[in-house]
Structures are given as structure tokens and as C-alpha cells.
Amino acid sequence: MHTLRMALAQINTTVGDLEGNVDKIVAAVQRAREAGVDLIAFPELAITGYPPEDLLLKPSFVEANRAALMDVAAATHGLTAVVGFADAEQDVYNAAAVLHNGRLVHVYRKHYLPTYGVFDEDRTFRAGTGNVVFSQGGALWGVSICEDIWYPEGPPKEQARAGAQLLINISASPYHAGKGADRERMLRTRAEDSVSAVAFCNLVGGQDELVFEGRSAVIGADGAMLARGAQFAEDLVIADVDVRRVFRRRLHDPRRRKLPVADLPCIDLPAVKERSGKASAKRAAPSGLRMPVRRLEEIYRALTLGLGDYVRKNGFERVVLGLSGGVDSALTACIGADALGPENVTAVAMPSRYSADFSETDAAQLAKHLGIDFLVLPIERVFRAYVDSLADVFAGEEPDVTEENLQARARGNYLMALSNKFGWMVVTTGNKSEMSVGYATLYGDMAGGFAVIKDVPKTLVYELSRWRNVQGDAPVIPERILTRPPSAELRPDQRDSDTLPPYEVLDPILEAYVEQDMGLESIVALGYEESTVRKVIRMVDANEYKRRQAPPGVRITARALGKDRRLPITNAFSADGE
Numbered sequence: 001m002h003t004l005r006m007a008l009a010q011i012n013t014t015v016g017d018l019e020g021n022v023d024k025i026v027a028a029v030q031r032a033r034e035a036g037v038d039l040i041a042f043p044e045l046a047i048t049g050y051p052p053e054d055l056l057l058k059p060s061f062v063e064a065n066r067a068a069l070m071d072v073a074a075a076t077h078g079l080t081a082v083v084g085f086a087d088a089e090q091d092v093y094n095a096a097a098v099l100h101n102g103r104l105v106h107v108y109r110k111h112y113l114p115t116y117g118v119f120d121e122d123r124t125f126r127a128g129t130g131n132v133v134f135s136q137g138g139a140l141w142g143v144s145i146c147e148d149i150w151y152p153e154g155p156p157k158e159q160a161r162a163g164a165q166l167l168i169n170i171s172a173s174p175y176h177a178g179k180g181a182d183r184e185r186m187l188r189t190r191a192e193d194s195v196s197a198v199a200f201c202n203l204v205g206g207q208d209e210l211v212f213e214g215r216s217a218v219i220g221a222d223g224a225m226l227a228r229g230a231q232f233a234e235d236l237v238i239a240d241v242d243v244r245r246v247f248r249r250r251l252h253d254p255r256r257r258k259l260p261v262a263d264l265p266c267i268d269l270p271a272v273k274e275r276s277g278k279a280s281a282k283r284a285a286p287s288g289l290r291m292p293v294r295r296l297e298e299i300y301r302a303l304t305l306g307l308g309d310y311v312r313k314n315g316f317e318r319v320v321l322g323l324s325g326g327v328d329s330a331l332t333a334c335i336g337a338d339a340l341g342p343e344n345v346t347a348v349a350m351p352s353r354y355s356a357d358f359s360e361t362d363a364a365q366l367a368k369h370l371g372i373d374f375l376v377l378p379i380e381r382v383f384r385a386y387v388d389s390l391a392d393v394f395a396g397e398e399p400d401v402t403e404e405n406l407q408a409r410a411r412g413n414y415l416m417a418l419s420n421k422f423g424w425m426v427v428t429t430g431n432k433s434e435m436s437v438g439y440a441t442l443y444g445d446m447a448g449g450f451a452v453i454k455d456v457p458k459t460l461v462y463e464l465s466r467w468r469n470v471q472g473d474a475p476v477i478p479e480r481i482l483t484r485p486p487s488a489e490l491r492p493d494q495r496d497s498d499t500l501p502p503y504e505v506l507d508p509i510l511e512a513y514v515e516q517d518m519g520l521e522s523i524v525a526l527g528y529e530e531s532t533v534r535k536v537i538r539m540v541d542a543n544e545y546k547r548r549q550a551p552p553g554v555r556i557t558a559r560a561l562g563k564d565r566r567l568p569i570t571n572a573f574s575a576d577g578e
Contacts, residue, residue: 002244004139004166005286007032007040008216008237010229012205014313015049016061018068022047025083026075031236038136039080041168043203043212044146045094047072047085050172050203051210056124062088073099078272080136082143082201084170091126096143096170098134100269106132110145111155118174118210118555118563131155133164136269139243141166146173149190149200160194161262165221165246167196172203175213176558177299180231180292183215188223195221195250197241204234206309209455209552209562211302215292221246227287232301238286296467299460299556300335306554307452308339311425314449320424322411322445323347323367323374325359326486328453329429330366330477331465335452336427342371346424349376350411352383354489362478369476379410386410404490408444416447425449428551433458433503435550435561436510437536438543439488439496446550454553455560457510458486458503501532509536513575515559520576537576545569 109128142159204214426448
């Protein structure tokens, strides 16, 4: 056999749903069998879902995941499958099972356990050791797990030096904007440097704040993309890997002759009986090369997938949000309607004495365009009752942010009441710019189950909103929402710029400080006023306690306000230099 037909099954797993995950794996195995596939790979920890976190500290969970793996093994007659699971032998390992023709042949254990960014695998896994290659019908291949291929000297390189013509990597690589292109550059480099074909199988779907984009890929030994899976959707990627082509390329590459041959154990996978329909399936064309989508569509699809999976996987069917007539809630409503269907979204306008007349009008128009339910629940009587009830205690004090926050909390109470009464999940509408500097109200606009645009800076909110407006037959977001000065509408003639620098100034400063950990002097050197930078840094540092109490939201930047950025709340270090 000079050509190995392989499949990459990028499936959307659910953490802890062992039975459901097994069903998806077995269904993909059956599809691969019908397509004449010799070898199919599944994502990292496909049995458990990723990341299982402290579920791995429960022995019963680890045992159940092992039993589930045996159910998958029983379904692999006629082919080979590489399946991610949690292995246990005195400790727990992030592992890949090689299943062949109905039985477990070998277990590979992940060598490099990431502990940066959103990762904390050292907490629950022991690093694996050992490396092997597999012989299947004249082809040699090796398997590794996610991080193992990111290191130039990692296990895949040793497999290639042992003769492997195909390097399979199963992964759960979390998304952030632009990462897919960076990852493909790395995979091409590994293919070219090792003179091996590379098959990368990635997870797809949302898990809490993480989103996995799929975008699985098969890359030739020359770095050429042979097949690429869909983004943000399940897919079965099928490709034919010609091992003769790899061998010929190696003959013309003198670099390999300067390196010692790696002496790795080789596990032979015996040939299986001809499968019914295999011969005709072999003539079928493999998967095509799906082109990546552009930046704004990529981010928008990540947000819709993240929200949709969070809602469905946690047992909700419908969401509710406050629709103020501002751009943040407008974008959130669009994402909700696209993720769940307009019939599963309720938007609520909650005007007060400070709301502009056109705010409710614009909100109603947006809801009509999207086809979502729209309620109007004024908060004036509740707000007045709060103020009257506190009048004696506040006697002699001027109105300030206290009264502003009372309005936000009245709205939060309304939304949570609807959630309690009807079982709807509240989606909050705050963006990354606001959350970074604390321009949000605890138990008010921060109250809810999921903060879908929590990692989206304000300037990007406008970009995404304008992008969404040109996707259909007609714009859905009224133009006034996109052009009016942003305002919380909590006092007369209020504008965000009364409290914050303009967003086109604020967002680059936040990116430098929050995402790149640049200090005061370095940010000022970029051309920003020192007093402005100092003010922003102080606001960010002073509001860590708020961010800790915020609901999770979709991670779309390289460093989000959550697992990526773990700072103490009680912290005497002054990042602004004073």
C-alpha cells in the first residue's frame, strides 16, 4: 500500500458527557469505514471532553472514561483509530489510544504539559515518556498530542528520524483571533523540517470561555496544504497520503543524512479484511481544501459558537438580554439570534428618566429586524422607590454614581426575575474595554449567566456590528446605534467620554497593558499622554475584584480577562509607577 487513506474527525465534544462523546466517535468511525479510510484520528481527550479540569481528580470519572474507550475499541473493526482519553497507571495521563481492528494496541502519553495562558495541565496530569512508530501496510506513522508538536525537538521529530512518513497530532487548541494561521505556519515548518506529512486533528466547539475552531489539516512533506477542515463546525476531513512521495523527497534532502536514525520500537498493525464497499470508496475523492474565513467573520463565528454551545450544553433553550439602544446590546442581540435562532431570544428595553426617546425606538427596530421577542419594562417606578427609600439615609448628600448604579441594578433584577420565572439564561452585554476599567455595575449590567462579548474591545464591537450589517439583504442594526456617542444613559446628557478616554485611545492602551504587560513608560513611548495612561492603569488595577465576579465569556483575544490573566485582588504593587 503506497497510499494511506486517513480521516480527521473534528467533533464537538461535551466535557463529562462520556456516553454522548462515544456516540459521536463511533458515528464518525462508521462514516470513515464507509469511505474506505484506513486510519482515523480524533481530538485530544475526545472521550472526556476538553478541558476536564478537576473531574480528573475523581477516580470514578477516570475509570468511566477508560470503560468508554473500550466501547470505542469494539467499534473499530476494519480500521485503525487514534482516540484521546485520560489514562491512569499510578497517576493520570493525557493520552492517545491506538485502536486497531477492535482492540487496544498502544497508549501514547503526552510529553509536554502546558501551564501558560488558559492551560494548567500540570495540575491534573503527569508528563508521559516513551515514543513508538507504527507500521501499517508499508507506511510508517507516529502519534503525538497537541503541545508535543509545538516544540521543534518534540516527539514528532524523533518519530520522523525513526522513519515515520506521517506524523499525526491530536489536539484541543483553543481559539483566539489569528491563531489558526500561526498554527498552520508551525505545522508547515514541522512538515518541511522533518520531511514528513503532518495530520493535525483539532477539537471544535465551545467549553465555558474557550472556543475551539477545528480547522484540522493534512500537510504534505513539502509544506503544501493537502486538506483543511471547516472552521467552527464539525467535519470529517479525508485525505490520501502518498508515502512514496515522502520517500522520494527524503532522498533529495541531504539534511537527514547528517542526523542519527532514531531507534524507536515499531508496532506492526496487521492488515484487516477487505471492508464491504471499500473498493468503490477508495475511488471517491477525498475532502477538499476549505479556505479560512476573514478576520471579522472568524471572530463573529467564534462568538456565536461559544454562546450557542454554552447555552445548549448547560441545558438552556432561551436567552434574555437588556436591549438599550446602544451598540453593545445590539451586537449581543445579533449574536444571540444567529447562535440560537431568533425564536429563542427575548430582548428587554428598560427605559428610565434619563433614556433618550430614540433609544427605545432603535431597540424596537433592531428586535423587529432580527425577529426576536421584544419587551418594554420601564424602571422609573422602581428607581423612584429606591431613591425615596434611601432619602433619609442619603440626606445632605449629592446624587452621584450611587444613583446611577441603582438604575443598573434595577435592570439586573428585572432580567434575573425573567430568568427565574421562565428558565431563560441572562446574557450580559458588557465589552472588554468596560470590563477592563470597571465601567460596569456589580449586580447590575454584570448580572447574568454568560458575557458573550466580554473579550471584545469597544472598537471591535463597532467593527463586528458594521460587518454583521452587510451580511444579509438589509442592515439589521439601525445606523443611529452605530453613529451616536456611546452612553450608559444613567444621568442627564451622559457620555462614556465623561469618564473614559475615547475608545480609539483607550483600547490600544488596554491592549498594551492587559494583553502585553507593558509598563507605564513603554506605553507612553507609543505616543499616549502620560496622565491618560496612568489613569487607565489605575482603573484596570482597581477593578480586579469586579472582574472576578463577572460571568464567563467567549475568549477571542490572545489574553482574555479570565484564566489568561491571574492577578491577586489584594495587591499593593502599583503598576503606574507610583
